Structure formats: structure tokens, C-alpha cells
Amino acid sequence: MLYANATAAAKRQALRARLASGDLLRLPGAFNPLSARLIERKGFDGVYISGAVLSADLGLPDIGLTTLTEVATRAHQIARTTDLPALVDVDTGFGEPMNVARTVQELEDAGVAGLHIEDQVNPKRCGHLDGKEVVDEATARKRIHAAVDARRDPDLLVMARTDIRAVAGLPAAVDRAKALVDAGADAIFPEALTTLTEFEALRRAIDVPILANMTEFGKSELFTVDQLRDVGVNLVIWPVSLLRLAMGAAVRGLDELTERGALTAKLPDMQDRAELYDLLDYEGYNHFDANIFNFEVRS
Template structure:
């Protein structure tokens, strides 16, 4: 577990851990965290990393995922999440919050926030959710400039820069593969293959490239949901579940609020809640109390003397 106020695993070590995970024979699983507490629970459950989704940050602000959030908002939430876990944190940087110069600043801000890596996408700015129709992609050379700007600004060589291509749903999978190769040549460490439809698409992408690949297993989108083992067998190196924890939580909250509004009590939900004692375990109340009793020496008698 991390220290009481921050992780004892340095950002550099976490970046190395992510890179090692991407080159191992096991797929790295990164569930999305919509809060620091969820990130801590992801670590407790035994996953290899934490993902911060731009769609989730937007949704938590009651905004749609259409490029409305700012670098400041995303960096702040990412810093808070990275503080609460020892795991490497990969962050959705949308299109870089602007043009190539903005992508470079994004890397600088994320490095300062203790993030292990981020991904930039080749959509036009402002972007749309990757599993909606009506997406547009920028010319390959513009995305290459985004990547090169980000790579050139990187101070820690272990910070992972991932390039996401949305071209499969716009120009076709063959064009997306050619883009992925160009992005890897520009310095991207990892390629995010967005909105592929079926296992054969993932297999085709893997066969055509030799760079580490990331799959997105988001619900209710265009992609058939595949298990981590299936993706590992295909040869993918990482998988994210970007909105899963938020959807589970919000589904339960919506149902519970409706029930409380109708019945006037939450009693029927008690066995579906996380118990206070379990929450306190994740919040490490006992450790904070022990720390407080060790260092807090105030007494009225000492103060008045």
C-alpha cells in the first residue's frame, strides 16, 4: 500500500513498471478509476495499473465527452489518483488539449503529477467519444507532429507516450494500421487501437505491427467484449476498462435513489453497500489514528503552563 499521504514508489519506478508490463508475456490490465479511492481498490484487487478516462473525468463533471474538459482539470484529477496508489497510472490526454505545442505541455504537466504515461488521439479537436459515429481524424502528418512534440518534451525517458488511432472507424482498418506504423516511427511507445469490432480486427492489427498494443474493452460500444486472456493470446500487451467502475457505481446510485425516493428508507440496500468497516480499511483509519496518537502531544495542561 502507498504511504499515508502519497505513494512510496517513485514516479520513475512506476513508469519503469509500466514499461516492463508492456514488454512481458502477460497482458497489463488497467481498470478505470473515477476517484482516488477507486484507484486504491484497483490496487487491492491485484491489477497491474490504473487508467484515467477523459470520458469519466468529463462525466464526473456532468459534461459530455466532446473535448470540454481542460488540461488543468484532467491533470488535477490524475494527480489525486496517482497519489493514492502504487500502481502506474495511464491518462487519457484526448487530442493534447490543443495543437502540438499543447501536447508538449500536457506531457510536462503529467510528469509533474506523477503519471506513468498518457495517450494522444488522432481525432480533430474538439474530439468525440471514440465509439460514436461522426468522428473525424486529422491528417497523419499532423498527428505525427503531436507525437513528436510530446516525445521531445518528455524529461523522463520512461514516461510512456501512447498514440491512439480512431481511423479504423473512419478510413478503415488498413489505413489505421498504416497510421499506427507512422506513429510508432514518430516515437510512440504504445498504440491504442480504438473501436475495433471483432477478434479478427485485433488479430489483423497485431500481425501487421510489432509495437506494443492496447485494447479498449468499454461497454455498450462498437467493440465485442473480449477477455484479457483472449487479448493476451492474440498478442495484445495492455487492456483498459475505462468507464466500467463509473457505470457500475452510477447504476447502483440511480437505482438506490429511486428506491429511497419511493420508500423513504435505504434499508433494503444495506446488504448491497460497502460496509463502513470495509471503507475504513481502504481509508486506513487505524493507521492514521496510530500516527496521530504518536505525534499529537497537545494537552490543556501543557498549553497553559
């Protein structure tokens, strides 16, 4: 009932332990708290909170228009709903190194288990669009230094994302990843790698966990979990997939309503009332209400 049973500290420790085990962790992107609960119900390892999804949810493109307050608020709403660890995208940290420090502490207070900060020029753009620009190595290192220094819980995972592969090639991505690990990054998110061979090269170059982004319609081929595990990837995210599935179904549903005037034919595609109520734990609330209502004060 209500929110997660596990504390934020416990979820951070669990994420660290799973990464240390060498398992590959699967983190679908949650577009709202209810979808995070469904991700947990289906047996996944964590929840990803995408900046692109948050932007889209607000009706905005993913070009750095969201604010720290918006991201922290949504991250808190999602993280508190599930016992799974949540990893959140905080773009470039919302400003200079001092802003990055504040971002880390705000997200720490929001209850996430980890976050990633990228090396794009601020304002950033979607990692699978052309025309990206990245900051110089010194600036990228300062962002990670600031993030690591600002966290109060040492178990909070500080991940560095680098977008340099699409700008300057794989050798530059390997060099940037090494520099970010040296700056204190606990894990590396190499955006827009194109082949399994590239993931293998990065795996050989660094000794911290690496993340693969399996976003649809992007620059990376959609590799399977087994393929990524075989080349040493430690985390895989599908950041926008559930939102795309939901919006695709919404488009088809509205078209059906326009053409036929009813959604009877779409009923088999819908989550029914019983499934929704079970996911929301209506029974737990009913039990709580009954106990309160039936409470007696004894003299």
C-alpha cells in the same frame, strides 16, 4: 497512510518492465482516488484515467470540453493515491504541437506513468460515437513527435491512439499505427476495433505494445482477458465500467429511497463502514496521531 510509497519514476519503470515481459496488463478505470486504491487492493496491474469519466464527473459530455488543468489535477489526485502505474487519456493534447508538449510535461509532473494522444480533429468526440473526424497523417505524427520530444523522463510511456478505423477501415488503421510508431510512439491504442481478427492484424503489423478498450455499449465486442492475450494484446482497459456500476447502484438506491423512504433493503449492496475505513487506512492515521500526541521532548 496518505499517498503512495512508490515514486512516479519507479512506477514508470515498473510499467515499462511489465510491458517488456509480455504480460497482459489489466487497467480498470478509476473515477476518483478512492476507486484507484480499490483497484490496487483487488490486485490489478494499473489504473486508467479516462477523459470520458472526467467529463462525466464534471457533468459534461465527452466532446473536448475539459481543460488541461482539469485533467492534470485529477490525474495527480489519482496517481498519487496508488502504487500502481496510472495511464491517462489526454485527448488530442489540448491544442497544437506546442500545446501537446506542455500537456506532456504537466502530466509528467502530475506523476502518471503514461498517457495517450489521439489523432481526432480537435475538438474530439467519444471514440465510440459516429461522425468522428481524424487529422491527416502529418498532423498526427507531429503530435507524437512533440510529445516524445517534450518528456523529460524517458520512461514516461507515450502512447498514440488512432480513431481512423471507424472512419476509413482497418487497412487505414494499420497504416496509421505504423506511421505513429515511426513518429516515436511507445505503444498504440487502436480505438473501436470490432473483432479479434482485427487485433491480430494490428499485432502482426507493429512491434510495440497494443491496447484494447473494452468499454461497454460501444462498437467493440466485450472480449475476455484470455481472448485478448491470445491475439497478442498487451494492455486492456475498462475505462468507464466502475463509474457505470457506481451510477447504476446510485440510481437504484435513489429509486428505493423514493419508493420506500429508507435504504434498509440496500444495506447488503453497500460498502460498510469497516471496509471503507480499512481502504482509507484509518488505523495508520490513528497510529500517526498517537505518536504525535505522545511525543515527549527530553532535556
